[in-house]
Amino acid sequence: MNRLIGIIHLDKEQDFLNELTAFRCGAAVPFGGRYRVIDFVLSNMANARIKNILIFAQQKYRSLVDHVATGKAWNLERKRGGLSILPPDWHERAEQPNGDLQHFHRNRHILERDGAEYVLLTGTQHICTIDYENVFYEHLHSGHDVTVVYQPLAKQGSEHENERKLVLTDDGLVSGAVIDPANRNVYMGMLILKKSLLLELVDDCLSRNRQSFFEGIIAHLERLTVGTYRYTDYLSVINSIESYYKHSMALLEPATYKELFHALQTVYTKGKDEPPARFGTRARTSGSLIANGCIIEGTVENSILFGGVHVKPHASVRNSIIMQRSTIHEGSHVSRIIADKDAHITSKRIIRGTVHRPYVIAKRKVM
Numbered sequence: 199m200n201r202l203i204g205i206i207h208l209d210k211e212q213d214f215l216n217e218l219t220a221f222r223c224g225a226a227v228p229f230g231g232r233y234r235v236i237d238f239v240l241s242n243m244a245n246a247r248i249k250n251i252l253i254f255a256q257q258k259y260r261s262l263v264d265h266v267a268t269g270k271a272w273n274l275e276r277k278r279g280g281l282s283i284l285p286p287d288w289h290e291r292a293e294q295p296n297g298d299l300q301h302f303h304r305n306r307h308i309l310e311r312d313g314a315e316y317v318l319l320t321g322t323q324h325i326c327t328i329d330y331e332n333v334f335y336e337h338l339h340s341g342h343d344v345t346v347v348y349q350p351l352a353k354q355g356s357e358h359e360n361e362r363k364l365v366l367t368d369d370g371l372v373s374g375a376v377i378d379p380a381n382r383n384v385y386m387g388m389l390i391l392k393k394s395l396l397l398e399l400v401d402d403c404l405s406r407n408r409q410s411f412f413e414g415i416i417a418h419l420e421r422l423t424v425g426t427y428r429y430t431d432y433l434s435v436i437n438s439i440e441s442y443y444k445h446s447m448a449l450l451e452p453a454t455y456k457e458l459f460h461a462l463q464t465v466y467t468k469g470k471d472e473p474p475a476r477f478g479t480r481a482r483t484s485g486s487l488i489a490n491g492c493i494i495e496g497t498v499e500n501s502i503l504f505g506g507v508h509v510k511p512h513a514s515v516r517n518s519i520i521m522q523r524s525t526i527h528e529g530s531h532v533s534r535i536i537a538d539k540d541a542h543i544t545s546k547r548i549i550r551g552t553v554h555r556p557y558v559i560a561k562r563k564v565m
């Protein structure tokens with residue numbers, strides 16, 4: 199696995215979660231009670247023994263830097279290689295970068311200096327626990343120029359409507375990419391290829407003013423053999439508030455939770471020293487994920503509470519996601535909401551989202 203360098207690009211993951219990405223990039227959004235969205239791809243790479251990982255950040259990455267730090271939580275803290283966050287080195291108003299292409303171009307010297315022969319390129323919006331080591335071995339044995347990861351959907355959701363789908367030949371090669379509800383082969387934004395080919399394609403894409411690296415691959419299908427890795431286990435696509443809420447709440451089902459957090463692939467995250475959750479004498483809880491540091495004195499049903507949340511007496515939280523250090527004060531009742539961290543719901547408030555969309559309370563908002 200020393201032959202493989204991992205690259206996580208965040209160019210398309212800035213504002214897609216509306217209020218939740220107002221002050222952070224999508225990769226830093228909390229997920230699943232104690233994790234961040236980026237934890238899953240970082241853990242997949244760490245589990246595959248990839249020693250060198252680059253993160254191409256675009257903007258609003260302060261929260262991301264604070265979370266991943268030196269990569270110690272993923273055993274990536276080392277003198278050689280390890281984890282590096284590479285912010286953009288251009289001015290937004292002075293230059294309009296072509297997404298991930300400019301990152302490759304501007305950091306070419308880092309890629310050339312690295313001893314890895316192959317590159318694993320991925321985003322963070324497709325949450326799963328995939329075995330990248332197995333993907334890499336299949337790529338090597340196939341002899342293909344590029345291997346892309348996809349999932350054949352049994353059932354499509356609204357989050358898949360604008361996702362790229364792969365058009366495949368009978369022998370499993372990629373012959374095109376479309377955005378088509380009738381096509382169920384969802385491209386998971388993950389691919390492996392030789393580093394030399396990546397740099398060659400980047401130069402070609404920039405010379406032709408293409409908008410993304412993946413477009414450059416599709417444009418060269420006549421000379422490249424693009425194979426596929428078929429992934430059929432747990433996958434959630436996070437590309438909107440609705441999909442974030444849907445897939446977060448699905449984790450309250452024990453079977454779904456075990457699909458994502460299974461014994462074969464550990465998911466790591468930045469540790470926090472917090473006491474166990476404390477429950478008052480009149481607290482009532484059911485069907486919920488409640489993290490360490492929470493104080494529950496009211497009612498919590500079918501909800502996800504991150505660390506340090508305080509639900510005060512005679513308050514209730516139902517079908518909701520409450521992020522770190524938020525407080526639901528006495529006599530307030532919330533249902534189908536997403537409260538960002540440090541939010542405060544004052545006493546005797548009633549806040550409900552709709553069936554189609556949860557009500558989102560911004561970071562540090564007092565209501």
